[in-house]
Amino acid sequence: MVAEVLAEERPVVPVPLDHRNAYELLAATILSAQCTDVMVNRVTPSLFARYPSPAALAAADPAELEEIIRPTGFYRAKARSLIGMAAAVEERFDGQVPGTMAELVTLPGVGRKTASVILGHWFDEPAIAVDTHVLRLSRRLGLSESDDPVRVEADLKEVWPRQMWADTGLRLIMHGREVCTARRPRCDECPLVNACVSRGAF
């Protein structure tokens, strides 16, 4: 029911990070850790103009790269991840971002959540990216009792139709940002109110 109601509310699910290919989506997703999508989208035009391919990024001067991505925060660690990711894509995958979870998580800076974004929104593979919003809402909605992203992902995969995994995950993130926020869930405006075990509990 949650998946269907969210789909009715948000039929179109644009991926909020600007990108033109899998490499750009992967780099933007790495940058989005602890940073707003708006800020990432401000930084990536310069980043991709300077480093248009994994080969270019793999050869980046770390100090120059850090300067470009500095507004996204944690820029030293992110620069290391970006260069490591690009070098691995170049060396081990012939310059092409791989399309399986097993391969993606071998790349520096790429965990299960980032890999799920790439799989679900570039490769059209069924995947659910579990971020802090999905974790919180899964508990509030009674879809999972766990705090472990891997367990929550498995619980959601049991209740949502497979073809809706990626989009429903993204819709839940948007719902968490706009309606069921961490501090002040707006239950009186929530389309999920009839499906929610936490309604009115705040």
Ligand code: SF4
């Ligand atoms: S009813 Fe309230 S707690 Fe439940 S999902 Fe909606 S906003 Fe969140």
